[in-house]
Amino acid sequence: MAKTPEKSLTRREREIMDIIYRRGRATAQEVLDELPDPPSYSAVRALLRLLEERGHVKHAQEGQKYVYAPSVPRSDARKSALAHVVKTFFAGSVDQAVATLLESAESSPTKLSRAELDRLSEIIERAKNEGR
The missing domain is CATH 1.10.10.10 (Winged helix-like DNA-binding domain superfamily/Winged helix DNA-binding domain)
Structure with a gap:
């Protein structure tokens, strides 16, 4: 194993x-x-x-x-690394981490597209419906 x-x-x-x-x-x-x-x-x-x-x-x-x-898929490594960042820099607060990402994207030369924002809204709505 x-x-x-x-x-x-x-x-x-x-x-x-x-x-x-x-x-x-x-x-x-x-x-x-x-x-x-x-x-x-x-x-x-x-x-x-x-x-x-x-x-x-x-x-x-x-x-x-x-x-x-x-030895682990990149997707698993991403999740682990992101969880570590959220714990270390945002005291475990996912909403603060997401807010920081979105705020930094606003001032970035590569702003989020309407489609990307719609996708994020769908993910948030699904999480609400699942009680997460």
């Missing part, structure tokens, strides 16, 4: 996970090649080993290389 990943990641671990999620799978060298201000190859291998021990990635051996892939 797969281990449930620990929630918090360091900045460098998040960068590595972003690369692996974006690529779908990657070797240590491929991760190293895409990291900004990369550490040594040995450091990347050590970080990948730690991420695997903590349940974030798994590996398959292909020849002499280990190829790493996420």
